[in-house]
Amino acid sequence: MPPPPTPTPPLFRQVADTIRARLRDGTYPVGIPLPGERALADSFGVARVTVRSALARLQEEGLVTRLRGQGTLPLGQAMAEQHPKLHNGLLDNIVSQGLRTRIQVLSCTRQPCGEEIGRLLQLPPAAAVLCIHRVRKSGGAPVMYSEVALPESIGAAIAQPLLEEMPLLTLMERAGYPFDHGEQELSATIAPAHVALALKIPAGSPLLQVRRVVYDARKRPIQYLLGYYAPERYRYRMHVSRSGSASKVWISEGSATRHS
Template identity: 30%
Template structure:
């Protein structure tokens, strides 16, 4: 560990919070990288003369903050930073959100073709069931880590401009904008779910792991739906941030039947 003073028992600060700060200093001073191991509970107890309860409280707080991750039977490790996404309350896409923070998004294109719209897709895009739509399924990687699995449906005249385009390292929204197709408003929702066996295999998690499910319909200036997508984001790699103000009303609590 680093050469900081240690626990001050006369301080008004709780011991678990002091220990938490000591661990953070250790990570920073020793320049530990994501995946590097941290001392175990027993060693922390001995080194700082605190109880296991204090150690567990400190580690739980660090885990909540996304700074460490605890793996049962293996220990505690420096966590990989989570992507702070504004995807719920803005029309920005994952590619643009990550790129503007200096990261990189790469997509594996799993499906990109014209199909007939089923009832759910037709209702979302406000077209007749059976109408042709372009479907695009992508496994998204952020800085080489599997991050999300998304499927996008577009009306044929919108989606046809994407057919043949290389979207492995490009923004779908930017491509549409090049053809004069721009989303101006829409509705997005987010809910918790768990990974199916198929989703888990693609995202590199265990079946039943926590996922965040985004459902979105975007519209153009004439209020015509131009895109409908459903995306599953790894819960251990993403968090969603909301900008709040005293007079803002950007979100609505929806009761799920």
């Protein structure tokens, strides 16, 4: 008897396989949202629910992350292999938050690093860094003020005209400096005058202060960030889980609330 015919995979799996192949060959670049569900459904000749199921499968694999109101963002095969839970993790959530909000760049200058930034970025004294001062907005209201320092070699490689269009970590990765992990410290503080002006709040108002150092796969620091969040406009959630003998903490920078 002839062998039974090989069953045809479900449509959603066929769509997922094709999108996965396009992610791997660069047809869909990392950090650039995929075409919308309707456009994908039309191109594959399937229903939107089929596309939705395919994207859900790819999200489970860690190849994409789906952002409400922003579409589907490719994460790339390498990132999926290094971070199988990245879509629930800190750094990818930071990228996602960057796509859900708007950035206004206040200044972008090359200057000598101070003692603290030089120590955190492991740079020699007075080494040049690219300093970027930004305000992140949601619904037109300022949510976060940040000061970012990049080593000069990295700052020179990123596309500065895109600083208001794409998350900085995505720009760094596209320039050949992908992130691997980060260390972050949270504390309460009061708003300095320049931060209060940027966030449109009274000087001395209580703020959540974030200090973050991001590293590459070789454990070299590639970004330092000092951020200030208005607590009444921003929520910070933490999910703690246990895997094997180790505990893992996934940080979720909660949705910014809209203020008129």
